[in-house]
Amino acid sequence: MRLLTKTNGQLFYGWIVVTTSFVIFALIFGSRYCFGVFFKSIENEFDLTRMATSSIFSVYMALCPVFAMIGGRILDRYGPRLVVFSMGIFTGLSLLLTGQANSSWQLFLSYSVLLAIGTGPGYPVLMSTTSRWFDKKRGLALGIASSGAGLGPVAIAPFATYLIFNFDWRMAYIVV
16 A cells, blocks of 8 residues: 555555556557457448558558657647647547548548547657656556556457447447
8 A cells, every 4th residue: 555655645646647547548559459340341331442441540550650749749838638638539539530431531531630649649648747746666657557558459449349240330439
C-alpha cells in the first residue's frame, strides 16, 4: 500500500494519472490494431483490392507520427487536458464516421486522417504527462501506463469480431 500513497497516507494523484493513461492506451491501441478484423468486410463491401484496403491502414500509420509531433507541440502549449479531450473527440468521430462511410474516399478521410489525429498523439502525450508526476518509481509508472497498449488489442479485437459476426462491420465500428 505504501507504493500508492504519499508519506501522509493519502493516495498519490500520479497513480490516478497512471491508471487513466493505461485505459487510454488500451483504447487507442485497441481501436488502432483491430483494423485487421474489419479488413475482409471492408474489402467486400467496397469491392476493393487487398492493396487498396491495406492502404487505408497504411496511410493512417504514416499520418500518426505527423500528428504525434503536432500533438506534442500542442501539449507543450496548452497542457494534457485539451489534447486528450481533443483526441477523444477525433477518435470517436472517426469511428462513427467510418461506420457510416459509403465510399472508399470517405474511409480514407474518416479512418486514415481523423483516426490519426485522434490516436497519433497518444504515446508522446500520455508518456510525458505520466512521467511529470513521478520522480521516484517513474519507470514502474511508465511501464504500467504503457502496458495498456498491449492489453487494448487483446481485448478490443475479439470484441469487434463478436460485433461483426453478430451484427455487421458498420455497427461494430459505431460500438467500438
